Amino acid sequence: MPTSRRKFLSSSLSAGIALCGCQTVTAQSNARRAPVVIGGQRVTTVDMHAHLLVPDVWPLLEPYEQAEADIGGFLRSPMAERLTSIEQRLETMDRQAIDIQVLTLHFQHQHDWAEVELAQPLVRLLNEQMAEEVARSPERLIGMGAVSLQHPELAAEQVTYAVRELGLRGIMMTTTIGDEEISAERFDPFWRRAEQLGAVVFIHPEGFPQGGGRFAGAGALGNTIGMPLDTTVALSHMIFSGFLDRFPNIKIVASHGGGFLPSYIGRSDNCHARTAGCQQMQKRPSDYLRQFYYDTLVYSADNLAHLINEVGADRLVLGTDYPFPIASQDPVGDALAVGNLSDDELKAILGGTALSLLEVNL
Numbered sequence: 001m002p003t004s005r006r007k008f009l010s011s012s013l014s015a016g017i018a019l020c021g022c023q024t025v026t027a028q029s030n031a032r033r034a035p036v037v038i039g040g041q042r043v044t045t046v047d048m049h050a051h052l053l054v055p056d057v058w059p060l061l062e063p064y065e066q067a068e069a070d071i072g073g074f075l076r077s078p079m080a081e082r083l084t085s086i087e088q089r090l091e092t093m094d095r096q097a098i099d100i101q102v103l104t105l106h107f108q109h110q111h112d113w114a115e116v117e118l119a120q121p122l123v124r125l126l127n128e129q130m131a132e133e134v135a136r137s138p139e140r141l142i143g144m145g146a147v148s149l150q151h152p153e154l155a156a157e158q159v160t161y162a163v164r165e166l167g168l169r170g171i172m173m174t175t176t177i178g179d180e181e182i183s184a185e186r187f188d189p190f191w192r193r194a195e196q197l198g199a200v201v202f203i204h205p206e207g208f209p210q211g212g213g214r215f216a217g218a219g220a221l222g223n224t225i226g227m228p229l230d231t232t233v234a235l236s237h238m239i240f241s242g243f244l245d246r247f248p249n250i251k252i253v254a255s256h257g258g259g260f261l262p263s264y265i266g267r268s269d270n271c272h273a274r275t276a277g278c279q280q281m282q283k284r285p286s287d288y289l290r291q292f293y294y295d296t297l298v299y300s301a302d303n304l305a306h307l308i309n310e311v312g313a314d315r316l317v318l319g320t321d322y323p324f325p326i327a328s329q330d331p332v333g334d335a336l337a338v339g340n341l342s343d344d345e346l347k348a349i350l351g352g353t354a355l356s357l358l359e360v361n362l
Contacts, residue, residue, distance in 0.1 A: 034097045036332060036350065039343040044362060045099045045332055046354035048202070049255055049295045049319030052103045053083035054129045060122050061111070071108040082323035086136055092322060093140065097332045101322070102354065103130060104144045104172035107204045112150045112177045119148035123158050131166040142358060143168045144202055149187055150177050156193035163197050169358045170200030170251070175234035182234060183243035191247050200251045200357055205230030205259070223326065231259035236268065239288045242281045248291065251357055253317060257298035262289060262310040293357060295319025296349065297328055301337035308338065313345035317354040 036043045055075050061067035074080065082088055083106060093101055109126060111119075127145035134143040145162035147155035162168040171194070173182060180186065182203075194201055208215075208226035215221040231254055238244055238252075261268075268285035271278035281288070289311045297319040298304050308316065318335065321327040328334055335341075335349045355362065 035099070036097055038347055038350075041347070043347050044351045044355065045097055046102065046318060046351040047093070047096075047098045047100070047320050047322065047331055048102045048253060048317040048354050049297060050089075050101045050103055050322035051083055051106045051324075052130065052133060053080055053106050054109065054126050055080065055084065056129055057109070057122055057125055060118065060125065064114075064118070066113050067111065070111055071106075074106075074108055079323070086133070089322070090137065090140060096320070096330065098318075098320075099351070100140060100142060100354075102142045102144060102169070102202075102358070103133065104202050104204065105130065105146050107172070107174050107206055109146060110172075110174050112148075112174075114148060114150070116148075116151055116154060119151060120154065123148050124161075127158070127162045127166055127168060130168060134167075142360065144200065145171045147171050147173065147190060149173060149182060149190055152187050152189040155187070155190035159190065159194050159197060159199055163199050169360070170194070170202065172202045172204055174204060174206045175230050176206070181237045181241075183238045183241050188246065191243075191250060195247050195250045198251065198359060200253060202253045202255065203231065203234060204255045205234070208233070228256045228259035231256055232261045235259065235261050235292065236285075239268070239285050240278060240281060244288050244291050245282050250291075251293070252291075253293040253295065253357070255295050255297065255319060255321075257296065257303070257307050258289075258292060258294045258311075262294070262307055265289060265310065290315055293317055293353070296331065296334050297321055299328070301334070301339075304334060305338045308341070308345075313341060314348050314353055316349045317357070318350060 036045055053075070058072070058075055061071070089101065093099075105126060111122065114122060123146050130143040130145055134141045143166075145159070145166065145168040147158040147162075149155045159171055162171060175182060177187070205227045207222045208230040211222060211226050211229070215226055235254055235258060244250075265286045268278070272284050278285075292311070293315050294307060294311060295317055296304055298307055318331045319328070320331050332350060335346060341349075
């Protein structure tokens with residue numbers, strides 16, 4: 001057997017061969033792609049953490065001072081091309097053996113300060129542009145839209161239009177709206193509609209701006225620590241506030257492996273066992289972990305194995321964070337590098353769970 005599945009995969013995908021568990025995995029040789037086959041079955045691989053930028057919204061935003069800080073400078077950055085080029089996107093997918101990419105809007109597109117007169121046309125344009133992008137390569141791309149959660153009733157209408165009229169599979173949102181957690185009861189009209197629609201909600205952090213000066217200095221801590229911390233806080237509020245009891249069937253995908261929460265959930269359970277302030281929900285904190293889904297973007301086989309141990313292989317979906325420098329360059333290899341996974345577990349992680357969650361029939 002090869003020294004490691006990851007090493008073997010990286011050296012052999014171009015030749016059309018890979019190995020998984022105790023069974024043979026083959027990849028059919030192709031000039032552009034190396035489809036993954038596990039145990040004799042072709043597996044559709046799905047990346048659920050990939051971003052899209054929509055520059056066409058700038059004319060709507062430009063009159064507003066806040067917009068420049070939100071996204072104006074970023075629209076002029078070199079990264080903007082990577083976020084808008086379908087050619088570069090498909091080339092990367094081919095190189096990584098990714099069959100389908102689920103597009104989520106770049107998190108800086110959520111302008112939670114926007115009043116209704118801006119929020120309504122802005123989100124409509126974002127969602128319609130997302131649908132147009134998917135239509136350019138429908139066999140390779142699936143779209144997720146946006147909502148103006150600061151206006152809960154409007155957000156309920158927006159997710160309905162996105163799913164029923166545009167064919168999007170859900171929406172992306174950040175962890176807070178102004179100073180409010182997205183799990184606050186004020187936002188229930190949106191969450192109720194999303195649950196009814198079966199819409200997937202992909203939660204992406206903004207970097208925990210409350211870290212302030214403590215994130216200054218070496219280490220790019222606003223990203224390396226702030227991003228997963230932001231997700232951790234949001235999910236913790238969903239658990240402890242009783243949000244997940246109100247919406248037990250909501251489909252939430254947490255980026256970056258759910259942040260730090262799955263790795264330190266025992267401390268939350270301890271609080272629940274000993275402190276009245278941690279007992280507002282119906283179950284232990286750890287019992288809620290399987291009400292979320294998580295992407296695989298945790299950067300090592302050991303970390304991924306631990307996440308699987310905590311939440312179950314069936315709650316994971318591939319995620320790259322395309323096209324940012326911090327992105328995984330080998331998402332399929334990330335999963336194959338984890339030892340002791342069955343073929344069924346690997347099939348679920350590589351794409352089966354994502355397709356089921358998104359209600360996509362191929």
